[in-house]
Amino acid sequence: MKSIEELKAIKAKNRGDMSVRDAKGAPVINVHMGTCGIANGAREVLIAVMDEIKTRNLTNVHVTQSGCPGMCVEEPLITLTIPGEKPYIYRKVSPENAKAIVTRHVVNKQPVKEWLLNLEN
Amino acid sequence: MDFYRSHVLTCAGTGCTSMDSRLVRQGLHDELAKRGLDKEIKVLETGCFGFCNMGPIMVVYPEGTFYCQVQQQDITQIIEEHFIKGRPVERLLYKGQEAQATTEMENIEFFKHQERVVLSNCGKINPENIEEYIAEDGYFALAKCLDMTQEEVIDTVKKSGLRGRGGGGFPTGTKWDFAYKSQSDQKYVVCNADEGDPGAFMDRSVLEGDPHSVLEAMAIAGYAIGANKGYIYIRAEYPIAVERLGIAISQARELGLLGKDIFSKGFDFDIELRLGAGAFVCGEETGLLQSIEGKRGEPRPRPPFPAVAGLWTQPTLINNVETYANIPRIILRGADWFAGMGTEKSKGTKVFALAGKVNNIGLIEIPMGTTLRTIVYDIGGGIPKGKNFKAVQSGGPSGGCIPAEHLDVPIDYDSLMSIGSMMGSGGLIVMDEDNCMVDIAKFYMEFIQDESCGKCPPCRIGTKRMLEILTKITEGRGEPEDLDNLQILASNIKNTALCALGQTAPNPVLSTMKYFRDEYEAHIYEKKCPSKVCQALLSYVIDPEKCKGCGLCARNCPSDAISGKVKEPYSIDQSKCVKCGECMARCKFGAIDKK
Ligand SMILES: Cc1cc2nc3c(=O)[nH]c(=O)nc-3n(C[C@H](O)[C@H](O)[C@H](O)COP(=O)(O)O)c2cc1C
Numbered sequence: 069m070k071s072i073e074e075l076k077a078i079k080a081k082n083r084g085d086m087s088v089r090d091a092k093g094a095p096v097i098n099v100h101m102g103t104c105g106i107a108n109g110a111r112e113v114l115i116a117v118m119d120e121i122k123t124r125n126l127t128n129v130h131v132t133q134s135g136c137p138g139m140c141v142e143e144p145l146i147t148l149t150i151p152g153e154k155p156y157i158y159r160k161v162s163p164e165n166a167k168a169i170v171t172r173h174v175v176n177k178q179p180v181k182e183w184l185l186n187l188e189n
Numbered sequence: 190m191d192f193y194r195s196h197v198l199t200c201a202g203t204g205c206t207s208m209d210s211r212l213v214r215q216g217l218h219d220e221l222a223k224r225g226l227d228k229e230i231k232v233l234e235t236g237c238f239g240f241c242n243m244g245p246i247m248v249v250y251p252e253g254t255f256y257c258q259v260q261q262q263d264i265t266q267i268i269e270e271h272f273i274k275g276r277p278v279e280r281l282l283y284k285g286q287e288a289q290a291t292t293e294m295e296n297i298e299f300f301k302h303q304e305r306v307v308l309s310n311c312g313k314i315n316p317e318n319i320e321e322y323i324a325e326d327g328y329f330a331l332a333k334c335l336d337m338t339q340e341e342v343i344d345t346v347k348k349s350g351l352r353g354r355g356g357g358g359f360p361t362g363t364k365w366d367f368a369y370k371s372q373s374d375q376k377y378v379v380c381n382a383d384e385g386d387p388g389a390f391m392d393r394s395v396l397e398g399d400p401h402s403v404l405e406a407m408a409i410a411g412y413a414i415g416a417n418k419g420y421i422y423i424r425a426e427y428p429i430a431v432e433r434l435g436i437a438i439s440q441a442r443e444l445g446l447l448g449k450d451i452f453s454k455g456f457d458f459d460i461e462l463r464l465g466a467g468a469f470v471c472g473e474e475t476g477l478l479q480s481i482e483g484k485r486g487e488p489r490p491r492p493p494f495p496a497v498a499g500l501w502t503q504p505t506l507i508n509n510v511e512t513y514a515n516i517p518r519i520i521l522r523g524a525d526w527f528a529g530m531g532t533e534k535s536k537g538t539k540v541f542a543l544a545g546k547v548n549n550i551g552l553i554e555i556p557m558g559t560t561l562r563t564i565v566y567d568i569g570g571g572i573p574k575g576k577n578f579k580a581v582q583s584g585g586p587s588g589g590c591i592p593a594e595h596l597d598v599p600i601d602y603d604s605l606m607s608i609g610s611m612m613g614s615g616g617l618i619v620m621d622e623d624n625c626m627v628d629i630a631k632f633y634m635e636f637i638q639d640e641s642c643g644k645c646p647p648c649r650i651g652t653k654r655m656l657e658i659l660t661k662i663t664e665g666r667g668e669p670e671d672l673d674n675l676q677i678l679a680s681n682i683k684n685t686a687l688c689a690l691g692q693t694a695p696n697p698v699l700s701t702m703k704y705f706r707d708e709y710e711a712h713i714y715e716k717k718c719p720s721k722v723c724q725a726l727l728s729y730v731i732d733p734e735k736c737k738g739c740g741l742c743a744r745n746c747p748s749d750a751i752s753g754k755v756k757e758p759y760s761i762d763q764s765k766c767v768k769c770g771e772c773m774a775r776c777k778f779g780a781i782d783k784k
Contacts, residue, residue: 069445070453072332075323078444082324088196089250089313096251101274114194118229122192130251131194133275 084127093151094128095174100145102136108143109162116163117146120170129174142185148173159185193231195272198312199259200246202237202397203390203429204551209261210245216261220268230272236311236398239552240299243283248294248312255294256281285570299549302567304530306538307514308554311398316433319440322401328446330517334409335454342413343369346516348524350536355381355472355509356587356613357689358535358602364506367496368414371504376416378407379481379500379507382423382430383465383472386585387636389616391540392510394552396423396430399514400437404460406513408447409520411458414506419460422477424467434462469586469640473688474507476642487644488688509614511540531557535601539612545582545619548573558599561591565619576621580704584613586633586640587693589700590626609700611693625722626705627712631659633697641690648691651682655698663723667713675702721783724768728784731772733758735780742772742781 069075087094099105099114117131137145142159146169149155156179158169165183172178199205199214214232221227238246243257247267254277256267263281270278283291285298294300305311314321322328334342347362368376380403384392396403407419423431438460441447449457463481470476471486478500480486499505515537519527528536535557541564544550548570555564561581565571572578580590589610591598598604602612620629634656643649655678658671679695686692702709711717718726731742731751736758743751743759750766753759761772773781 069328069451072329072452075328075332078320078323079326079329082320085191085193086196086314086321086324088193089198094251098275106273114229118192118194126192132251133273135274135276 084125087128088130090128094130095151096130096132096149097170097174098132098134098147098149100135100137100143100147101133102140102143104136104140105143105145110144112163113144113146113161113166116166117170120167124170124175126170126175129170139185145185155186157185158183193229194251195230196250197230197232198235198248198250199232200236200238200244200312201234201316201429202241202311202394203427204237204241205244205246206429208245210259212261213245213247213259213264216264217267220264221272224268226268226272233315234317235314236316237308237394237552238294238312239303239308239394239554240297240549241551242549243551246312252277252292253294254292255283255297257283299551299553299568299570302559302563303554304538304556305554306518306530307395307402307511307540308398308552309518310402311394314399316398316400317436319401319437319444319446322399326521327401327517328405330520331405331408331412331446332452333520334412335452335456339369339413339415342409342520345520345524346413349515349519349527350524350531350534351512351515351519351527352535352602353509354511354515354539354614356584356611358612361508361512364496364508365410365413367494368416368504368506371497373504375418375501375503376414377500377503377505378410378414378416378419379478379495379505380407380419380421380510380513381472381474381477381507382421382427382510383477384424384427384510384614385467385469385472385640386614386616388542388544388618389585389614390542391552391615393427393430395510395514395540396427397433400430400433401441402514402517403510404434404437404441404447406516407460408451408458409516410506410508410513412456414504416504416506417457417459419458420463420481420500421460422463422465422471422481425464426467431462431464438462468642469636470642470688470690473690475688477507478505485642487642488690490687511615532599532601532604534603539600539615541615541617543569543617543619545617546572546576546621546624547619555600557601560597560599562596564600564617565596569619572619572621576623578619579622579624580620580626582610582618582620582629582697583616584611584693584696585616586636587611587689587696588613589696590620590629590704591700592704594704609696609703611696623720623722625663625718625720626701626708627659627663627718628720628722630698630701631656631663634659634694637690637694641694645685645687645691647682647686648688648694651678651686652691652694654678655682655695659698662709662712663718664725665712665716665723667709669713671713672702672706672709724770727768728763729761729766729768729770729773730782730784731759731761732780732782733760735778737778737780739777741775741777745771745775747771 146158247256351361352358476486476488495505738756
């Protein structure tokens with residue numbers, strides 16, 4: 069270890085990996101994975117979300133799953149929760165759309181209106 | 190970058206490991222791999238969460254779901270419910286007094302009253318990965334110190350008010366200053382990780398969960414006093430801690446955080462382990478240094494103190510594990526922050542191993558000044574089975590028993606001393622109405638007898654005499670003058686023993702004689718043990734009303750003391766009874782009682 073910069077670089081790299089453990093304050097992308105969701109391709113959506121996060125090296129974004137919210141015809145569904153805002157629910161999400169939601173909404177902060185289920189948002 | 194959507198932290202401390210947390214971790218790992226989920230979900234080891242009686246503990250992020258008592262057979266359900274469907278497995282959540290199950294750690298009463306400073310990385314990082322320690326600002330304190338002067342570092346430690354956590358409570362900054370001012374071209378830094386108090390596992394948990402904090406602090410100490418060599422003296426009975434320290438030292442060397450010219454500041458420092466064989470007296474600093482030198486672990490008179498003449502007669506700084514673990518935090522967050530916690534003369538927090546008759550057995554960290562009541566009732570969750578509290582033993586074999594009347598005393602070095610106990614290294618053993626205080630005093634005296642090195646007569650012979658008197662009392666042969674004799678022996682040993690092992694050995698007897706004299710008197714004058722512990726003073730009797738005459742007791746009695754006719758009440762011949770209690774344990778009708 070020759071300098072504090074080297075130490076800082078190690079810290080920065082690992083903080084990213086460990087941000088999953090920082091419980092509060094991160095946007096949460098929740099993929100609904102009830103039986104209906106899984107049958108409609110929710111797993112592929114989940115994998116697409118994770119791939120996009122990986123390629124873009126995003127940190128401090130949480131990916132979670134939950135059961136069926138009761139709107140099976142609209143599956144696969146994603147609920148995106150940004151701290152301090154109402155949840156955004158995306159309907160009939162395909163793997164491509166999922167990647168686009170990560171880029172456009174999570175990174176660029178622009179909700180993709182046409183895919184939203186709850187338009188009041 | 191690898192992105193995992195979930196991190197699963199599983200406790201790899203000694204407590205959970207003994208409950209097979211390793212198998213749970215391996216099982217989870219294998220099952221995730223089988224289902225192709227191992228690229229999404231990462232399973233990690235971490236240090237002790239402290240909630241040991243609820244182990245094995247597992248925390249799932251990002252939700253922060255806190256699972257208790259996780260067994261191998263729970264793995265499938267956790268994967269299917271939590272990882273696939275995203276709902277917590279209710280039955281593995283913590284259910285306290287409130288019927289409502291809690292998912293998050295901070296909502297659990299056990300954690301609410303705690304302040305985790307020394308333990309802040311335990312349960313949060315993987316102790317076998319130096320990079321995770323660095324991610325939590327690890328080794329930044331060392332970098333900062335190398336930009337300060339030696340005096341500035343020592344001053345910061347002084348101003349923080351930190352006192353030694355090994356038991357004595359000596360001001361740490363002052364000790365560093367002594368070692369700094371001792372002139373020599375070779376000085377040493379030593380970490381005391383012997384932890385010999387029965388029931389104590391604070392230092393062990395710090396070393397298992399956050400070994401780098403101690404390495405970093407020792408390097409800081411080395412810089413401050415002008416030493417380039419450190420030794421950690423740890424008992425071989427701590428295999429997990431030894432292994433993690435070994436890993437930590439080699440990772441630190443690999444990154445150049447130990448070794449030559451650290452941070453290009455011309456400072457060299459390296460650390461080696463020395464394993465002890467688990468003798469209590471080797472925790473005493475001069476005994477410990479002898480042992481590192483390869484000699485018999487016997488204390489020697491002080492002065493000279495180790496800071497003047499220690500290892501191989503060179504100036505040596507010796508501090509306890511927890512003392513060191515505080516140092517990087519003090520350097521980074523400042524002396525004022527640290528001095529803002531605690532009482533006037535005892536700053537910061539203290540880690541305790543909470544054990545005995547209390548619901549939540551485990552490892553806790555509280556700000557100095559917290560009362561015993563908060564520890565026993567709020568954190569500890571009270572006494573099991575609705576029994577009554579009797580005392581808390583603190584300070585191990587050097588400490589004393591604190592009765593209910595002192596439950597509201599704010600804990601610090603001085604207050605504990607003033608009520609006849611001491612802080613010690615942090616063992617707290619809770620006792621209830623079923624504990625006999627004479628028997629407890631005898632237990633500690635037996636321990637001292639086993640562990641006395643025998644070098645000085647007061648400790649070797651004096652404590653033997655005390656033990657003989659205590660044994661006599663518990664066997665119903667006590668005489669009125671025994672109490673005075675105990676008192677005289679105690680004060681002579683305190684005044685004349687060579688080291689603090691002997692000097693403090695009478696404390697458990699003195700404090701129980703002070704607060705529970707009535708129990709001693711009942712043993713001596715009435716030949717009764719009020720808590721019904723001392724076998725010789727008990728008699729087992731059969732209640733003829735309840736006895737159904739099944740004969741089970743008689744068949745199991747090893748001394749043929751029980752006789753009777755089937756279907757009629759049996760009776761015990763007291764002259765033959767050896768008081769083993771077998772009959773009482775066997776009786777299906779609760780007809781046998783101790784009196
Ligand atoms: C019999 C006896 C046993 C001791 N055992 C330990 C021990 O296990 N760990 C420890 O840190 N200090 C122990 N000490 C205290 C050490 O002698 C010494 O005071 C301490 O390591 C100094 O570190 P500190 O100033 O950081 O507390 C013991 C003392 C005595 C008399």
